Amino acid sequence: MDNLENLKNEIKIPEGIDLAIKKGIEKGKKDKKFKKHQKTYTKIVVAAAILVAVTSIGIVHPDIVKAIPGIQSIPKLIKHGNMGENAPNEIKIQNDNKVYSGTDEVNKNIAFKLKYPKNIDDLKLKLTKLDKHTYKGKPIDVADLIYEGDNNKQLVIQEVNTDEETKLPTDSVTIVNLEDGTKATVIGDTNNIKAFIQINFHKDNMNITVGGQGLGEKRLLEIANDLNE
Amino acid sequence: MDIEEQVKLAIRGDEKAFEYLMKINKEVLYRAAFAYVKNEQDALDILQETVYKAYICIDKLKEPKYFKTWLTRILINNAISFKNKNKKIINLTGDITNGLKSYEGNTVDEKLDIFSSIKKLEDKYKTVIVLKYFQDLTITEISEVLNCPSGTVKTYLNKALSKLRISMGEEII
Numbered sequence: 001m002d003n004l005e006n007l008k009n010e011i012k013i014p015e016g017i018d019l020a021i022k023k024g025i026e027k028g029k030k031d032k033k034f035k036k037h038q039k040t041y042t043k044i045v046v047a048a049a050i051l052v053a054v055t056s057i058g059i060v061h062p063d064i065v066k067a068i069p070g071i072q073s074i075p076k077l078i079k080h081g082n083m084g085e086n087a088p089n090e091i092k093i094q095n096d097n098k099v100y101s102g103t104d105e106v107n108k109n110i111a112f113k114l115k116y117p118k119n120i121d122d123l124k125l126k127l128t129k130l131d132k133h134t135y136k137g138k139p140i141d142v143a144d145l146i147y148e149g150d151n152n153k154q155l156v157i158q159e160v161n162t163d164e165e166t167k168l169p170t171d172s173v174t175i176v177n178l179e180d181g182t183k184a185t186v187i188g189d190t191n192n193i194k195a196f197i198q199i200n201f202h203k204d205n206m207n208i209t210v211g212g213q214g215l216g217e218k219r220l221l222e223i224a225n226d227l228n229e
Numbered sequence: 230m231d232i233e234e235q236v237k238l239a240i241r242g243d244e245k246a247f248e249y250l251m252k253i254n255k256e257v258l259y260r261a262a263f264a265y266v267k268n269e270q271d272a273l274d275i276l277q278e279t280v281y282k283a284y285i286c287i288d289k290l291k292e293p294k295y296f297k298t299w300l301t302r303i304l305i306n307n308a309i310s311f312k313n314k315n316k317k318i319i320n321l322t323g324d325i326t327n328g329l330k331s332y333e334g335n336t337v338d339e340k341l342d343i344f345s346s347i348k349k350l351e352d353k354y355k356t357v358i359v360l361k362y363f364q365d366l367t368i369t370e371i372s373e374v375l376n377c378p379s380g381t382v383k384t385y386l387n388k389a390l391s392k393l394r395i396s397m398g399e400e401i402i
Contacts, residue, residue: 004358004362007344007363008362008363011259011260013259021255021276021277023277025247025248025251025281027277027284028281029244031281032284
């Protein structure tokens with residue numbers, strides 16, 4: 001037993017032992033550095049691969065990408081900015097004498113298909129509720145429409161291209177039920193201002209007439225039958 | 230400074246603390262490696278690999294008080310891997326007397342016998358002998374390194390010594 005215990009002391013410690021330890025530490029340092037870089041590199045590659053994959057799928061199948069949580073909001077922001085999203089059923093234009101109904105949510109756009117009477121082109125009417133009484137609309141490429149509710153009774157026609165606004169005086173804007181109650185007309189005082197808009201409600205459709213000196217030729221727009229869609 | 234403090238520093242990435250820990254353990258580690266491979270150069274290789282692996286993994290050591298156990302386990306694993314890797318290589322030039330001091334009590338032949346006998350032992354017996362007589366670990370520490378009960382370590386140790394006695398003769402051991 002003594003032999004075994006003494007044997008340990010018989011092993012002489014070589015001079016190279018310090019060098020071996022130094023080399024081991026240096027190798028460790030190098031390896032650690034390499035692994036650190038490798039981790040960063042791997043993260044970058046994985047992130048790039050995911051980005052490429054999502055972009056590629058997004059181009060081919062945009063609906064799939066929209067379904068990914070978090071990503072859905074990106075196209076929304078691009079499309080609508082901070083003004084909200086299309087919500088055609090939030091506010092409806094009815095066939096009766098009511099002009100608007102629905103929620104009081106602000107910053108909601110509603111879109112309706114319009115077309116010229118001669119079916120030249122399909123157009124979109126976008127009405128945005130800015131606040132409780134104010135709706136901003138883009139009925140045609142000629143003008144934007146802002147209708148402030150019953151309290152103010154003010155109609156603003158805004159040129160799309162120039163952003164110029166024409167405000168109709170309060171007393172010159174009326175909403176009236178005509179004949180069988182299925183028509184409404186909003187008329188500006190054409191003597192004092194240079195624009196007017198006329199909206200006629202029928203059982204199945206609505207006619208909008210925008211006219212006046214500032215708006216060029218008189219146009220008649222017809223909302224398609226699918227108003228309540 | 231307390232060794233445990235140094236270990237804590239090394240775990241946090243203090244290179245000087247790590248170097249200090251290697252410095253105070255180098256001789257024990259080398260002797261254990263030598264007992265396995267009976268060759269100075271191979272023992273140094275094992276030592277270097279042990280230092281390298283310890284450096285890479287020290288941040289994973291949870292309990293500083295088990296540093297010695299942890300380091301020894303790395304060394305044992307390295308030595309066994311090294312031995313298995315070199316099983317098929319026959320060393321024609323190696324001379325183990327290079328790694329031994331002159332010792333009055335025993336002749337070089339006797340020392341060679343002991344090393345050869347240790348070498349012939351099964352790994353589990355060899356490891357216990359190396360840890361006990363070359364690393365100076367207690368039975369409890371050996372059981373921690375090998376992750377087995379103290380009773381098992383004692384059994385291995387007795388069996389290992391018996392085999393060595395048979396192998397070398399009662400008069401030497």
